[in-house]
Amino acid sequence: MTLRKRLLWLFTPLLALTLVFAYGLSERILLSRFDVQDRVLLLNDVERLRSRLDTLVTRNLDLLKTYAEWDDSYEFMQGKYPDFVRSNMDEQSLALLGFDFMIYLDLKGQVVTEQWQPPELEEMLSVGSLRPSSYESLRLDILQLGKQLAQQSATEQDLDGRGQLLMLQGTPLLLGASPITNSQSYAAPIGTLIAGHFIDAERFESLQSQVDGKLQLTEPVSETLHWRTLVMPADSSLNGLKISPRRLLDNQQQQLDLQFSNQLNQPNLALRIDEGRRLRQEGQQAIWFFLLLTVTVGVLALLLIYLCLEFWVLRRLQRIHREVTLISANNSLPRLADQGNDELGQLARALNNMFERLSQSESREQLILDSINEGYFEVDTSGKLISANDALANIFGYNRTELQGRDFKQILNEDDTLRTQTLLQQLAGGSSDNILASQFKRRDGSVGHFEARLAAMHDHQGQIIGWRGIVRDTSEQMAYQNQLIDMAYRDPLTGLGNRKAFGEQLQSCLEQMQRKQQTLALLYLDLDHFKEVNDQFGHDIGDLLLQTIAERLRNALRQPDWAYRLGGDEFTVLLPEADQQTALKLAERLISRLSQPFKHGDVLIDFVTPSIGIALYPEHAKYAEGLIKAADIAMYEAKEQRNRACIYQPAKLSPPE
Incomplete structure (x- = not known):
């Protein structure tokens, strides 16, 4: 990593840590305060809405x-x-009063007269899928509620009347009831006046304007359970209001x-207020703006520091580095041009x-290495x-x-x-075994042992x-050993x-065939x-004949190394992964080639033929000794008729395994 990158990685985490710390403090202190203010604003909306509804009910x-204490009534x-x-x-009077309905009940709860001017069913507000099915159903439910209000007023002797905010068939409703008496209010009530209105879209819009x-x-x-009951003023017409947790x-x-x-x-x-957390958002924007300014100042400071380091330190170090890389044994001293009086000059x-001492030391070492007869090398971790x-x-x-720069893999x-x-x-x-004996390729393509x-x-x-290592050529020694x-x-x-060679190879082949579960022919x-x-x-002619037979035998086999001479005129051939048919075909080919006449000068020999046992x-047999004995027995059976091949017949002669 370059020095520039190190300085960048040193300053950047500090700046990032400062920003994270500042942001954490702002989140914990400032934003929490803004959030409290947003909660206060939401409760202010609740208070305004309560006041507005209280005013409507009152x-x-x-x-x-x-109307109820009017002498005419x-x-x-x-x-x-x-x-x-x-x-x-009439309808005009009802509209001026702001009521959608007005009902006069006698003391028995019977309707004396009534007037209705409700909004269209489609224009009524509703919650969910529940909507009024008809005006008549609404009328009956309102009459029932009105009678309950009249009974409560009569029971509690309440002459001021009662007002309620209700949900009826999913529709919001403001309903009131007051005992009917004379204007001096000394006469006993002779009935109950019920009136109210639905909270339609227009009235709901008026409530919406309060929040x-x-x-x-x-x-x-x-x-x-966890809701808070809002304390009502003493003159409030509402019975109570509960507020859910925010x-x-x-x-x-x-x-x-x-x-x-x-x-x-x-x-x-029931009403719900969804309101934006405006103060918190504005506070968060202010915090981000502050962080942006901080980042800008930090970047400018980083740029200023970089420029100072670039011109006063880094460029001088870069020049020293460039001069160091160009140093060779032919450079005249002093090799580095920086002669400042500060730390870099020193x-x-x-x-x-140090370079002068190193140059002298390297010259001595190279002279010593060039004087020895064995090869010396040094490679890096990649093998170069x-x-x-x-x-x-x-x-x-x-x-x-x-x-x-050559890779050692190129010569192995x-x-x-x-x-x-x-x-x-x-x-x-940490191993102590440090000797590598291997074949290496020379430049001319030849392979030597080293x-x-x-x-x-x-x-x-x-x-x-x-x-590092010392290389010694062991080609002649390996050739002699081979x-x-x-x-x-x-x-x-x-x-x-x-x-x-035949005995060791036969044993090895049998073990291999046993692992592979294959057959072998001898x-x-x-x-x-x-x-x-x-x-x-x-005997000279006999030796020449044996050499000719061996050459013919090698030429007849796909793998000549599988042929052996046991001594005298006895030979063996190993056929791994071969069955009886393959062995017989090879035996016929060998009989054909080995039976050909042998001629040397004036000597013609045409009576020597092979007999082969398989x-x-x-x-x-499962073991080497038994397999050799079985093949030998089959060979003697073939010699009885001369120039033929016989498969061992265990039914006639069964050698031990």
Whole structure:
């Protein structure tokens, strides 16, 4: 990470932490205060709405009481004013009073007269899907409520009347009742006057104007355990008002429910106020504006700091870095040009002194490395060659420049690459095994055997930064060892595998076939009349015949390495994953090729033919000894008729497994 990035990552978290801290304080202190003010505004809306409804109820009760304590109404109920209805209860008079209906009841609760002027059913407000079905149903329910109000007034001897806010068939309603008496109010009541009006869209709009939020009708609730009862003024005409706890819908909206009490045990009028959290939103905007200003100031400060560091520190460091990267052994001292008197100038002079000592040290080390006969190398953690001596370049046929930057995987095959990576991992884990013996590819494409001793290179923090090693060419030694091994497992006359190679290979094949659950065929060959060749023509001709037979045998097989000479004129062939039919076909091909005449100079030999015995694993035997014995028995059976192949017949002769 560059110094610029480090400075940026140092300053940016501090700025971010400051902003988060400032925002957290504003959320906890300022926004909470704004939220309290939003709650106060919502309660102010509730108070204005209550006052407005109280005024409506009081006005209606006052008008109702005026009519109920009017001498004309008193005389009408006594039957002394027959024109009262025509003169005082027409539609125009009802509209001037603001009532949608007016009903006169006698002491028995019977309707004396009534006047109705309700709004259209479609224009009436309603809650949910419940709406009035007809005017007649509304009339009957209102009469029933009016009678209940009249009974309560008579029982409690209340001469001032009663007003109620109700929900009737889902429709909001203001209903009032007052005893009918004379204007001096000394006469005993002779009936009850009931009047009221529906809260239609126009009246609801008047209520909506009292609040800043959105007002809507809701269904009354019965569970009001956590609701707060609003204390009513002494002169209030309303019975009571309950307020629900404030609900926060989101960061922008708040909600509160109101429910008015009544004395008729009827559904109460319930309202809901949805209002924006205006002060909180404005406060949040102010906070974001403040944070934006803070970020702007912080960015400007960061820019100013960057410019100061850029011109006074970073550019000088960059120049020192550029000069350091250009340093080579041919540079004349001083190598760094910065000669300031501050800390950076002192650093440049100290680096010049260090480079001079380092140059002398590297020259001595390189001289020592170039004087040794074994190859020396250094690679980084990715496997790129970063240093080598002349001996390593000569070993692989490159010059030192061509070796620089070359990947070690380019001179190893895939298996040796994986083995090398495993060894390096073990060395990194603390293993003491540091010798790698492997084949390496030279520049001319030839492959040699080499042995390398590896060691890890560490930085000042102890981290592995690469690997170094000494390489020794062991090609001649490996060739000699392979020659010894080949002599131990190769028949010197024919070049085929000998009896020892056959025994080890047979055992290995049997184990492999057992794992794979496959079959194996063993062919046992013997040359008929071969003794006569030695007797008539001498052992030299016999050896030439054996060499020819071995060559023909190799050419007849897809895998020549599976043919062996056990000694004398006895040969064997292994056929892994072969059945009886495959073995017989190969045996016929071998008989055809090996029976061809042999000619050397004036000598013609056409009487030597092979006899072949065949045994199958696991059909005839499950172990090597038993399989060899079965093939040998089959071979002797073939020799009885000469020049033929026989499959071992366990029914006739069954050798032990």
